[in-house]
Amino acid sequence: MKLLVYGAGVLGSLFSARLYEAGHDVSLLARGERLAALRRHGVQLAEENSPAVRRVPVPVVEHPAGGYDLIAVFVRTHQVDAVLESLAGLEDDVLFLHNWAAGAQPLGAVIGHERVLLGFPAAGGTMDGDVVRHRATGFMTRRVAMPIGEPDGRTTPRLERIVEAFRTTGINARAEPRMDAWLRTHAAFEVPLGQAVHAAGGPVALAGDPDAVRGMLHLVRQNLAALPTPPVPRGFTALRTLPEGLLVAVLRRFLRSSTAVHSGLSDTSPAMAAELERLAEQLRARAKTR
Incomplete structure (x- = not known):
């Protein structure tokens, strides 16, 4: 090939x-x-x-x-x-x-x-x-x-x-x-998470601010609720249904992990900010056409 x-x-x-x-x-x-x-x-x-x-x-x-x-x-x-x-x-x-x-x-x-x-x-x-x-x-x-x-x-x-x-x-x-739904579900989670990490200065810094993590989770839930179809993969439904306190604890643990630190999530560059903003615009545009 x-x-x-x-x-x-x-x-x-x-x-x-x-x-x-x-x-x-x-x-x-x-x-x-x-x-x-x-x-x-x-x-x-x-x-x-x-x-x-x-x-x-x-x-x-x-x-x-x-x-x-x-x-x-x-x-x-x-x-x-x-x-x-x-x-x-x-x-x-x-x-x-x-x-x-x-x-x-x-x-x-x-x-x-x-x-x-x-x-x-x-x-x-x-x-x-x-x-x-x-x-x-x-x-x-x-x-x-x-x-x-x-x-x-x-x-x-x-x-x-x-x-x-x-x-x-x-x-x-x-x-x-269901690739389109998969990408929209991922964006519904990625945009609030990425923007919160960017505002905090990195995933570990965000993990140290439970109120910021809680606010990010609220935005994720709003995005998931605005999707025209159920989340794909279905596991993302847990972000809407599990108790907030449990999810905040899990997210803070993830943000401190090596997976988060050594991934693109650590990127707080202007280019990453521009990508997240474009992705947020796409989500807003799709929500208006529901």
Whole structure:
């Protein structure tokens, strides 16, 4: 399978390296200083705080030229418009793997509805200069599933091929028939959580403020109540039904965990703030059209 990974941040780097090492014909699209660094050293990976850095010589390109079986897009929500412009003249299938609550329609309106697939990467990490630091667990194990789906919920031959291609690399991909609802449910939780972490200055700081955690939980519950369909996965229903005190305690414990500290949740950059705001706008827009 010939693939293009569009976006050379944490997730694009992780996935392209994994696909390359599994023997796939994969290229990684990058620009500017990141492109130069990748050409010099390849994708550099390290597990959390380990001093050992592994280099993977993934081929890199600066522009999408087409001719791929699949283009997998790993960018922030507010960067998608620019990506769509660069993909509009191509014919390849495109799998969008990022936070997104606006549905497939605005994507398909630019590049063609028949080209669009939706998904979400079950992985995380941080950038340490040019080195991607990630947990040893995550998408490289069988414990965390990466949902991928057709916008209309069908299980198509191309979806089956894509899921199988990821599985052969050890990535636990699975077909999700309710991908749009899955993404909206995730955004309903992600936006209040991310914005609260950003305002506090990090997950550990937020954990130390139970009132802020409680306020964040109220916003999550409001978002979940505004969804036009039941939450997907169904486990998110617990955020609406379990006692507030119990949920606050669980969330504070999670915010202090290494999972939270060594994930994208620790990112309090302006870029993350912009992504969360764009995602919040998408949720508000979808709520108005109910």
